[in-house]
Amino acid sequence: MWDLARAVFLGTLQGLTEFLPISSSAHLRIFPELLGWGDPGAAFTAVIQIGTELAVLIYFRKDIWRIGSMWLRSLVKPEYRGHLDARMGWYIIIGSLPIVLLGITLKDVIENDFRSLWIVGSTLVVLGIVLGVADRYSRNDKKIRQLGLRDAILMGLAQAAALVPGVSRSGATISMGRALGYEREAATRYAFLLAIPAVVGAGLYELPEIPHRDNAYGWGPTVVATVVSFLVGYAAIAWLLRYVSTYSYLPFVLYRVGLGGMTLILVAAGVLTA
Template identity: 75%
Template sequence: MDYLQAVVLGILQGLTEFLPISSSAHLRIFPEWFGWGDPGAAFTAVVQIGTELAVLIFFRHDIWRIATTWLRSLRRPEYRGQLDARMGWFIIIGSLPIVVLGVLLKDVIEKDFRSLWIVGTTLIVGGIVLGIADRVGSTEKTLKQLSLRDALLMGAAQACALIPGVSRSGATLSMGRFLGYERETATRYAFLLAIPAVIGAGVFELKEIPHGDNIYGWGPTIVATVVAGLIGYAAIAWLLRYVTTHSYTPFVVYRIALGALTLLLVATGTIAA
């Protein structure tokens, strides 16, 4: 049964990681609905490695170009003004807030923040913020106009996703829209920005898989991670096409509905917080 649950959770992770609806919230809420119990913060972090591997494969040409140009810029001044070199620094600096806060707040994140009261509330609040940002934000800026200040602000927004329900992509996209970036630009940068944080967190939590709060062993965790990567790859391609011609409104509605339903079920004692 553990392996069947792992496949379901892997599909859930792959479908929700890149959409602004919070994969960590879904991995916390749906197992509770099914009576499986909380899979744990370690399981959630490790399974997310699968979806980030999908990002590495999907954006492999962009990542290789950014990495090589950034490395050249360390030794050769003529490369330092190029967009790819600057993107390397933007991703590094933008990742600092979530890394620092993730280490400092590790115990709180793995225990207190996993309450469904918090998850349901952050789903609703995050949905409202995303809706406002998408409505009032302009679409003037492209990736070429990304600045160090904006990269750091989007990195700070990403750090809010340490609270399940916020959504890493949702928070980054909201800040990007508030700063005036077009949807595709904000989405693409959100994908790249998440790579160091997610893979780092997953590797950091690997030691907790056979212990800690994880209810699954290595086998189911690996299965869920592989499934998440396969589904996640398809989700990336779909989302990038979708945001070129559509708003984030469906995600806003879904977040608010799921958050409200979660709070209702907890309040009535149908599921435990």
């Protein structure tokens, strides 16, 4: 029962933080350590993210169906190849390649060295500042329909930086989108769509590791955490898209810097084990 209770907590934490630009992987690394539970492991973290991506699939089902169907039609009918949705399909595929290739190449480093709390705390602070600067000085005049191949590649490269816990997949992609001049809602929406192949792929890739290795939980708690992350994540998507249409990312920037700074202080003081 205790493992299930912890799974509910971690699933809620994952659902709340996956789509906010504050790094869900950092929270799943820091808070269990603070509570004395230890690192739940990279496999557990990757698998329960499938729950939040299922929330994306359902929330954006109309967009995904429209993009996917137009992309497939464009493969056989040249007249559709210039359509925005057909191009968007290619942009999501191409933008996903950096994180997939680096994720496979650096698998051992990601699951061990990159999970150091020194790294997590530092990336929370540094990438929080990057997000704040990009959001503050963005031209804020480009819509998602203006997305081109160059910008898709750049945002894909930014997303790949999220292989380091603390960076934040959505935060890195949104930061690049804002730096390129995209409106908050456009950058956020594309960040959600771009994450689908990478997160689902990573979760399925790590699925065989759940019964053993570095996973602190078995199948039962992992499934519970995944379901909870889906339910909480769905609500978080709707809230964030409404929020960014009116407000800036400043509260998330301040939160990142505060959490990262606190983490570094606690590690230096020996309260947390890096």
